[in-house]
Amino acid sequence: MTTSADANGVWVLAEYSEGELADVSLELASEGKHLADKLRQELVAVLMGTGIPPGLAGKFRDSGMNRLMLVDGPGLAETVELRVQALSEMIREAKPGILLCSTTTFGREMAARLAAALKTGLAPNCLSLDFSDDGRLQCTLPAHTNKTSAKVVFPTARPQIVTAAPGTFDIKRARGARQPATVNVTPKTDPAAPCTKTLRIEKGDPRTMSVEEAPIIVSGGKGVGSRENFALLDRLAEALGGVTTGSRIAVDLGFVPVAKQVGQTGKTVTPKLYIACGISGSNYHTIGMKESKVIIVINKDKSATIFKMADLGLVGDLLEVVPAITEELTRVLQASAKAAPEPGRPAPARRDPVPVQNDSGEKK
Amino acid sequence: MRILVCIKWVLDTDGAIPVDTEANAILQAGLHWTVSPLDRLALEEAARMKEAGICEHITALCLGPAPAADALRVALASGADRAIHICDSDLESADSCTTGIVLAKAITALSLEYDLILCGARAADTNAGLAGPAIAAALHLPMVTEVDRIEVSGQNMAIVRKKLEAGDKAIVEVPLPALLTVETGINRPRYLKLRAKLLAARHPIETYYLRGLGLTPGDTILTPKTKVIAVGPPRPRGKKLFTPDSSLSAAERMRQLMSGGATQKASSGLLEGDPKTLATKCVQFLKEKQLLPEPPSSVH
Numbered sequence: 001m002t003t004s005a006d007a008n009g010v011w012v013l014a015e016y017s018e019g020e021l022a023d024v025s026l027e028l029a030s031e032g033k034h035l036a037d038k039l040r041q042e043l044v045a046v047l048m049g050t051g052i053p054p055g056l057a058g059k060f061r062d063s064g065m066n067r068l069m070l071v072d073g074p075g076l077a078e079t080v081e082l083r084v085q086a087l088s089e090m091i092r093e094a095k096p097g098i099l100l101c102s103t104t105t106f107g108r109e110m111a112a113r114l115a116a117a118l119k120t121g122l123a124p125n126c127l128s129l130d131f132s133d134d135g136r137l138q139c140t141l142p143a144h145t146n147k148t149s150a151k152v153v154f155p156t157a158r159p160q161i162v163t164a165a166p167g168t169f170d171i172k173r174a175r176g177a178r179q180p181a182t183v184n185v186t187p188k189t190d191p192a193a194p195c196t197k198t199l200r201i202e203k204g205d206p207r208t209m210s211v212e213e214a215p216i217i218v219s220g221g222k223g224v225g226s227r228e229n230f231a232l233l234d235r236l237a238e239a240l241g242g243v244t245t246g247s248r249i250a251v252d253l254g255f256v257p258v259a260k261q262v263g264q265t266g267k268t269v270t271p272k273l274y275i276a277c278g279i280s281g282s283n284y285h286t287i288g289m290k291e292s293k294v295i296i297v298i299n300k301d302k303s304a305t306i307f308k309m310a311d312l313g314l315v316g317d318l319l320e321v322v323p324a325i326t327e328e329l330t331r332v333l334q335a336s337a338k339a340a341p342e343p344g345r346p347a348p349a350r351r352d353p354v355p356v357q358n359d360s361g362e363k364k
Numbered sequence: 365m366r367i368l369v370c371i372k373w374v375l376d377t378d379g380a381i382p383v384d385t386e387a388n389a390i391l392q393a394g395l396h397w398t399v400s401p402l403d404r405l406a407l408e409e410a411a412r413m414k415e416a417g418i419c420e421h422i423t424a425l426c427l428g429p430a431p432a433a434d435a436l437r438v439a440l441a442s443g444a445d446r447a448i449h450i451c452d453s454d455l456e457s458a459d460s461c462t463t464g465i466v467l468a469k470a471i472t473a474l475s476l477e478y479d480l481i482l483c484g485a486r487a488a489d490t491n492a493g494l495a496g497p498a499i500a501a502a503l504h505l506p507m508v509t510e511v512d513r514i515e516v517s518g519q520n521m522a523i524v525r526k527k528l529e530a531g532d533k534a535i536v537e538v539p540l541p542a543l544l545t546v547e548t549g550i551n552r553p554r555y556l557k558l559r560a561k562l563l564a565a566r567h568p569i570e571t572y573y574l575r576g577l578g579l580t581p582g583d584t585i586l587t588p589k590t591k592v593i594a595v596g597p598p599r600p601r602g603k604k605l606f607t608p609d610s611s612l613s614a615a616e617r618m619r620q621l622m623s624g625g626a627t628q629k630a631s632s633g634l635l636e637g638d639p640k641t642l643a644t645k646c647v648q649f650l651k652e653k654q655l656l657p658e659p660p661s662s663v664h
Contacts, residue, residue: 081506105528108493109509116497121461121589124492127599142598144374144489146570147381148390149599150592154550157461196506196538199523204531213530216655240650241657273655283621294653295647312649313634314642324643333649333656 007097007158010036012045012065013087015106016052021059023270024102024166031129031169032100038131041097043065045180046087048187050077057182064174066181073187081195084112086187088117095157098137105167111163125163137162168269186340206241211260216242217271219262220251220318223278223299229319230255233277236326239333245269245286258337263288277318281306298322298342365479365516365540367410370467370499371403373432373438374489399435402484404442407461408553409514410482411443411565418516421445422475427455427463432481433569440564447473447567451627452574454581462492464498466579466586471503473577480522485510493545500543502590507653508536512550516540516553 012032014025029045045060050070057068068092075082091099091114099114101107103125107344123139127149132138134152137160143150148322154160201207208215210268218237224230232242235245244336248263260288262269274292279285281304289295290309298318307313314321375381376396384391399407413419424439426432436447450470462524471478478582481500486493493509500507506566512533513525520539526534538544574581612620635645650656 023531033387105510112492112494112497112509113507114463115418116464116501116588119461119465119498119585119589121459122492122494123590124486124490138593140599141491143491143592143595144381145377145491146598147377147597148383151388151594151596153593154589155591156587196508196536196542199535199537201528202525202533202535206531209531215530228387239657240655249649273650294655295602302636307634310634311653312646315636316618316642316648317633318638320639321642321646324639325646328640328643328647329650332651 007095008097009094009096010039010043011039011091011096011159012043013059013099013101013110014045014047014056014248015102015104015105015330016049016056019055020217021056022102022166023108023171024104026059026063026163026171027166027169028100028102028164029060029065030172030174031164033064033100033130033172033174034100035137036066037064039097039135040259044069044096045066046071046090048072048076048083048087050074054347055078058179060227061179062173062177063180064177068182069185070182071187072187075189075191076187078198079195080113081292082187082189082191083110084113084117086185087273088114089188090185091118091159099107099159099161101161101163103163107163111161115161118161120158120159120161121152121154123152123154123160125219126162127168129162129164139340167270170192206237206243209243211243211245211262211267211269214269215271216273216279217245217262217269217289217292218242218275219247219279220250220255220277221247221279221285222253223280223318224250224255227253227255227320231318232322232326236275236322236329239329240273241327242271242273247279276306276310277322280304281309318336365413365419366414366423366477366521367419368423368425368441368471368476368478368481369403369406369444370425370481370483370495371407371408371435372395372400372463372484372487372495373426373428373435373487374400374487377488383595383597385596388596390595395487397431397434399438400484400487400489400550402486402488402546403435404438404484404553405548405550406482406484407439407442407444408551409546411554412551413514413516414443419480423448423478425450425467425470427451427458427470429456433571436569437561437564438556439565440569441560447569448476448575448579449569449571452581453573454574454586457588457591458586459588460487460494461498462586463587464495465494465502466574466577468499468502469579470572470577474572479520479540480516481505481541483543485545485547496543496545496583503543505541505543506538507545508538509545510547511544512546512547514550534573537594546641568632593609 010032015022019080028206033045035127039253044067101111108214126139126141128140139152218233220233233244245260245262264287268288270291273294277298296312297306298314376398382391384603415481424444425448426435427450442525503542509529637655
């Protein structure tokens with residue numbers, strides 16, 4: 001356990017999947033910059049994995065990072081135990097005062113295991129971070145399953161390990177930011193340590209996953225017209241491997257359950273693809289989906305506000321367009337399946353490069 | 365096989381938890397306490413393994429103040445054979461990491477035999493999920509966190525299913541002895557029958573103080589790593605609200621507000637036409653953006 005006197009520096013544990021840096025890492029970097037500036041200490045990002053894509057370093061250009069440590073070694077991508085060994089060794093040497101991780105499966109697990117290995121504490125799922133008068137980090141976080149909030153400090157133990165959920169902090173451009181110096185670190189790991197072995201990954205069934213986690217969303221509004229018509233969206237979502245959600249009006253009219261409402265009074269979603277059907281785009285709805293990566297809009301009304309944020313806007317009656325897309329999609333997919341008799345279209349590289357089971361897992 | 369289950373006695377979070385905003389503390393009077401829900405799942409899983417004949421003996425451990433002995437009554441009623449309560453006035457400020465370290469010490473000091481240690485993935489109050497990893501680290505055990513299915517295969521191996529993001533699951537092989545932390549969905553804990561509760565009430569609970577575990581109060585490993593300095597009412601997770609750039613004209617700011625901060629994307633404009641053409645263009649667009657799903661695997 002390092003104590004407060006000799007700890008120095010703010011570290012961010014960055015993460016990536018499918019070759020792309022997670023947005024939450026840049027959010028943490030922005031918050032880290034804020035903390036590091038107040039402490040007048042350096043800000044360091046750590047990226048761990050096996051064969052880290054070289055393009056990732058450039059993403060930190062605007063974050064005001066001082067250094068970027070690339071910890072690349074065999075087994076690091078798939079084995080959490082080795083990552084923890086390597087990083088805890090680095091932390092023991094460099095003694096950072098603060099370590100920021102994300103509240104994702106990756107970050108949550110790393111944070112807890114690191115805190116255990118380094119015999120320090122953990123402030124999970126923080127909502128905001130500030131400093132007390134004596135320069136200690138004060139973390140405000142939900143407690144008692146969000147029935148209360150708690151302010152947590154680390155009296156002496158260092159590093160102060162903090163996790164925060166994606167979307168907690170904003171990505172800000174740091175003033176005078178330059179490309180951080182990249183340092184390659186050879187991980188110190190002990191392969192004889194007790195290890196678990198991941199045999200395979202079962203893909204989640206999109207129909208049962210929560211809408212916040214769904215990578216593809218087909219959403220309907222008042223324009224869908226009826227509950228029966230909503231089945232058209234369900235079919236499109238199924239063909240794409242996604243889920244259906246609705247605007248508040250769609251929920252009020254009983255088209256979708258309230259658990260699938262997107263917007264100010266519902267869920268905030270950030271899928272890879274959001275298809276808005278029959279939604280005009282009032283800000284009560286768009287506030288919950290505007291961070292989606294790709295947005296397709298289908299609407300009869302050419303002047304609907306939501307077309308403004310569309311990457312692709314289709315003007316037409318959704319009752320005709322949506323089934324046509326489903327049909328075309330099925331046709332294209334079947335054609336490509338026939339064209340490639342080997343089922344060998346390589347699966348996209350995941351953070352954990354273990355055999356991916358293409359089947360959608362067990363049906364619940 | 366022998367199983368240890370580590371449980372925590374927490375405030376029941378099913379009801380509201382009133383907070384004294386002046387004292388920055390919870391108004392404890394009249395609140396109900398319970399075994400942390402995920403720890404209940406760990407107890408249930410152990411009990412089911414015992415019923416299936418995989419496990420012979422279950423020991424429940426709980427670290428907490430004197431009333432936490434009630435948690436062990438629940439454990440005994442759910443099928444535990446032995447109950448160990450670690451209680452000391454010096455442990456009142458124990459945080460998750462310290463709790464894990466002391467539990468690990470207790471397991472060694474009392475020479476408890478085990479093939480599997482089960483914990484809840486996180487306690488309902490602190491939400492840290494650190495006690496389990498701290499025990500595993502102190503005992504040098506392999507560990508899998510957030511598990512929702514356990515299959516013991518043979519004497520020294522378990523195949524577990526770990527929850528990942530977006531509904532994905534990892535199937536993980538773990539050599540025993542090991543520590544697993546369990547997640548929601550692993551089982552539904554049984555209703556505790558009166559008979560089981562009455563039997564549990566008569567069952568002895570062993571209480572150990574720090575000295576009995578070879579620890580001295582004031583030992584450096586007992587220093588709390590984190591400290592809660594204030595408790596307040598829940599704070600909603602802020603939804604990012606759009607605030608327009610103040611350098612813009614009032615009309616432009618108004619327009620931005622009305623659209624929820626949506627800015628015009630550099631899109632290729634609106635497509636009009638008959639549904640067929642639109643569908644073809646849409647699928648083509650999805651293909652360009654690499655958003656098409658994997659082709660159906662019927663070709664196997």
